Amino acid sequence: MTAVDAPRAADDVAAVPIFEGRDLVVDYHSRGQVHRALNRVSLSIAEGEAVGLIGESGSGKTTLARTLLGLIRPVHGQVTFRGQDVYALKSVPRYRMLGRDASLVFQDPRSSLNPRLTVGAVVRDPLTVQRIGTRAQRAARVAELLESVGLPAQLMSRPVRALSGGQLQRVALARALAVEPGIIVADEPTSALDVSVQAQILNLIQQVRATRRLALLVVSHDIRVIRYLTDRTAVMYKGEIVELGPTAEVHDHPQHEYTQTLLTSVPSLSRWPA
Amino acid sequence: MSLSVNMQRRPGSRPDSDHGVPILGISNLTVRFPRRYGDVAVLDRVGLSIGPGESLAIVGESGCGKSLLGLAAANMLPPTAEVAGEVLFRGRDLYGMRGRERRAVRGAGIGIVYQDALTSLNPGMSIGAQLRQVCRLGSPYTPADLLDAVGLPDARVLKAKPYQLSGGQRQRVLIALALAREPDLLIADEPTTALDVTVESKIIELLQRLQAEHDFALLFISHDLAIVARLCQRVAVMYGGQLVETGPTAEVLANPRHPYTAGLLAASTSLDEGHGTLATIPGFVHPPTGFPSGCRFRDRCSHAQDDCAVRPALSAGTRRLACHHPVGLVDGDR
Numbered sequence: 001m002t003a004v005d006a007p008r009a010a011d012d013v014a015a016v017p018i019f020e021g022r023d024l025v026v027d028y029h030s031r032g033q034v035h036r037a038l039n040r041v042s043l044s045i046a047e048g049e050a051v052g053l054i055g056e057s058g059s060g061k062t063t064l065a066r067t068l069l070g071l072i073r074p075v076h077g078q079v080t081f082r083g084q085d086v087y088a089l090k091s092v093p094r095y096r097m098l099g100r101d102a103s104l105v106f107q108d109p110r111s112s113l114n115p116r117l118t119v120g121a122v123v124r125d126p127l128t129v130q131r132i133g134t135r136a137q138r139a140a141r142v143a144e145l146l147e148s149v150g151l152p153a154q155l156m157s158r159p160v161r162a163l164s165g166g167q168l169q170r171v172a173l174a175r176a177l178a179v180e181p182g183i184i185v186a187d188e189p190t191s192a193l194d195v196s197v198q199a200q201i202l203n204l205i206q207q208v209r210a211t212r213r214l215a216l217l218v219v220s221h222d223i224r225v226i227r228y229l230t231d232r233t234a235v236m237y238k239g240e241i242v243e244l245g246p247t248a249e250v251h252d253h254p255q256h257e258y259t260q261t262l263l264t265s266v267p268s269l270s271r272w273p274a
Numbered sequence: 275m276s277l278s279v280n281m282q283r284r285p286g287s288r289p290d291s292d293h294g295v296p297i298l299g300i301s302n303l304t305v306r307f308p309r310r311y312g313d314v315a316v317l318d319r320v321g322l323s324i325g326p327g328e329s330l331a332i333v334g335e336s337g338c339g340k341s342l343l344g345l346a347a348a349n350m351l352p353p354t355a356e357v358a359g360e361v362l363f364r365g366r367d368l369y370g371m372r373g374r375e376r377r378a379v380r381g382a383g384i385g386i387v388y389q390d391a392l393t394s395l396n397p398g399m400s401i402g403a404q405l406r407q408v409c410r411l412g413s414p415y416t417p418a419d420l421l422d423a424v425g426l427p428d429a430r431v432l433k434a435k436p437y438q439l440s441g442g443q444r445q446r447v448l449i450a451l452a453l454a455r456e457p458d459l460l461i462a463d464e465p466t467t468a469l470d471v472t473v474e475s476k477i478i479e480l481l482q483r484l485q486a487e488h489d490f491a492l493l494f495i496s497h498d499l500a501i502v503a504r505l506c507q508r509v510a511v512m513y514g515g516q517l518v519e520t521g522p523t524a525e526v527l528a529n530p531r532h533p534y535t536a537g538l539l540a541a542s543t544s545l546d547e548g549h550g551t552l553a554t555i556p557g558f559v560h561p562p563t564g565f566p567s568g569c570r571f572r573d574r575c576s577h578a579q580d581d582c583a584v585r586p587a588l589s590a591g592t593r594r595l596a597c598h599h600p601v602g603l604v605d606g607d608r
Contacts, residue, residue, distance in 0.1 A: 206551075
């Protein structure tokens with residue numbers, strides 16, 4: 001597994017952000033109408049940094065994440081990944097580059113993981129696709145990955161459909177970690193989960209980040225999740241970033257009116273009884 | 275919301291002024307799915323009651339039987355279910371009813387709001403047509419009244435198809451449909467889990483207002499104690515198809531006795547505080563065939579001892595508890 005363990009970047013380029021989006025504009029077309037999903041949005045994520053994107057449905061959070069990941073070509077602006085212009089590449093080399101170094105975790109593991117596959121196959125897939133290691137090395141790596149997310153290696157042979165939601169989200173995280181990425185993009189990683197399981201997954205994400213240099217982009221509408229996981233927060237509203245700053249600052253001294261609404265809407269036991 | 279005056283309940287319009295008879299009285303309700311889970315009781319001797327105008331929350335993780343209890347309370351279980359025990363709707367045995375009477379209760383007596391509005395609405399019919407369908411069966415309101423009451427602009431929404439509405443708007447439509455025939459009981463099964471926090475907060479406010487105006491009893495199913503705290507007077511905590519703790523919401527949250535309740539509460543509050551390692555409940559809910567004997571929570575419970583292999587009985591009174599080794603013996607004892 002030398003390919004996996006090879007040092008990724010020399011120290012002199014450490015200042016180059018993992019992702020940098022500049023002046024991004026994305027339009028969606030439907031029935032002859034144009035909807036501007038992103039309006040001149042800029043965001044950069046440094047090596048090892050955790051950034052949160054918060055906003056309501058339709059505010060453009062997911063669109064921004066997908067644009068950074070090379071999945072939606074912006075009509076204006078530029079995305080660079082470790083200094084390389086993402087959309088200057090053709091789709092295959094682009095996906096190859098990003099798939100090797102940036103992983104995704106989705107909201108609902110039940111719909112994002114193939115229920116007919118075994119847990120082992122799900123976690124192994126990215127290794128096979130990226131041609132990392134030999135067959136035997138991959139099998140050993142899968143066991144190791146499952147253990148690193150708190151699952152017994154014996155689960156490898158179980159079908160995906162036999163696992164609970166919380167277990168599946170751990171599998172999704174193990175899969176995301178398989179290629180030893182520099183960044184994980186998590187789109188609402190816990191909003192399909194129960195409160196108690198949500199806490200388990202959030203702890204796990206923190207624990208995983210503590211043991212490796214891993215940047216994180218978290219998309220969520222729940223400020224508690226963002227606050228717990230991230231260093232910087234970008235608040236999105238109607239396709240624009242309306243507030244951007246250190247998470248604690250955004251949380252404690254929200255400037256934008258919409259951020260204030262977001263904060264007061266969170267159901268909270270500590271504010272109760274009101 | 276000027277027309278919401280039209281939606282105010284006319285005094286005396288509800289036939290029951292008979293106090294004392296609960297709207298919903300469930301006792302010893304046991305449900306099995308013999309083909310799927312064999313002899314395991316998926317709901318195990320559940321008992322609870324809801325008075326007129328009262329709000330009761332059922333709380334627990336996914337797979338604890340909350341939704342199943344909601345369906346059982348409406349006599350909407352699938353035909354493969356084997357039901358024992360008693361469900362009384364306004365004093366009448368729901369499972370003894372047949373034909374017309376049963377349809378009347380399910381259609382008009384009990385309204386249901388499901389979790390996922392997109393799959394509950396007919397995707398090919400306009401909202402107006404779906405509301406008219408229900409109103410025709412006997413509603414004092416017009417579709418426009420109903421949309422007004424749930425805070426939707428009626429002219430546009432009446433013509434819209436479900437996919438043209440946002441998640442929050444669709445959820446409001448479901449509430450309008452459920453209230454069309456003035457039910458005595460509204461069952462809301464996680465009506466806000468698919469929604470953003472800002473929208474969720476508005477839907478909770480809407481339910482509060484509607485309940486104050488229409489005085490229906492509310493059975494609210496949720497996994498989020500923070501929402502339950504805002505909305506419901508009483509809470510019943512379920513684990514593995516059994517009730518483990520019930521009581522007034524304020525008391526249960528201030529002083530949880532069952533380790534499961536305490537665990538749920540800790541997970542919720544530690545996320546509010548938001549630093550360090552978050553409190554969790556170790557392990558996960560087993561599928562019914564994997565329920566431990568006795569107290570079904572015992573394999574995840576830090577208080578469990580040998581005697582937990584015998585199922586603890588649910589105590590009597592307004593504050594009920596089923597646990598051999600409760601948390602924090604603050605006010606004494608059982």
